[in-house]
Amino acid sequence: MIEINKTTGCIYIENVQICPDLLYSEIGVLSSKYTIVNSPGSGNEFNRIYIRNIGDGEITIGLAFAKERLVQIRIVNGSKYDFPPFTITKEDKEIILQKLETIGGEQEYTWGTVELSEDLRGGSIGILIGYNKR
Structure with a gap:
């Protein structure tokens, strides 16, 4: 189950709450509940992490x-x-589109955007939430 606070941009996925003000140094709070994997190529300026198999394998973020x-x-x-x-x-696309519809579809908000992310070359599809610079 995915929910989004349309005013603040916080997302709620199962028992995980992620808000736009989350800092990289605060990720340890989530690691007590979930396995967090650093992406190859992460460094000082740009870091990407994955939280896998939230909700019995329903979602990876x-x-x-x-x-x-x-x-x-x-x-x-x-x-x-x-x-x-x-x-x-x-089927992959249908499930993602259902999840996107659950949170209100593709939208632009004061805090950022929610959109479908489809990478045909890389063969992946998902929901992309982008936050504005603060």
């Missing part, structure tokens, strides 16, 4: 930070679905 500041959240289907890698299946 990626968080992107510029320096300390959260700039993006990407929500994809989790391992529960066992979709082939690097391929966007019809």
Whole structure:
């Protein structure tokens, strides 16, 4: 279950709450509940982490930070679905579109945007939440 606070930009996925003011140095708070994986290529200026298999494998989220500041959240289907890698299946897309519709569809807000993210070359689809510079 995904919910979004349309006023603040905070997202709620199962028992995880992520708000736009989350700092990279505060990720340890989430690691007590979930396995957090640093993405290869993360460094001092830009860091990307993944929280896998939230809600019994329903969802995986990626968080992107510029320096300390959260700039993006990407929500994809989790391992529960066992979709082939690097391929966007019809079912994969339908599930993502349902999740996107649940949170109000593609929208622009004062704090940022919510949109469908479809990478045909990379074979991935998800929901992209981008936060404005603060």
